[in-house]
Amino acid sequence: MEPIAMETLSSMGKRKMYNTTLDADLIRQIKILAAQLEKRQNDLLEEAIKDLLKKYGFRKN
Numbered sequence: 479m480e481p482i483a484m485e486t487l488s489s490m491g492k493r494k495m496y497n498t499t500l501d502a503d504l505i506r507q508i509k510i511l512a513a514q515l516e517k518r519q520n521d522l523l524e525e526a527i528k529d530l531l532k533k534y535g536f537r538k539n
Contacts, residue, residue, distance in 0.1 A: 508523065
């Protein structure tokens with residue numbers, strides 16, 4: 479399969495780059511947590527977003 483610029487494929491489907499700014503202390507804390515759990519920061523952020531969507535009742539179509 480040919481590489482796709484700024485997009486990858488995963489078990490969840492197509493992945494896209496999403497850039498934003500975050501509170502500096504939150505970034506520091508997520509870096510520490512990721513290191514402690516030996517996980518990628520991106521995986522923890524995706525987990526948090528999924529939890530937030532579930533909290534507000536968002537369902538996949």
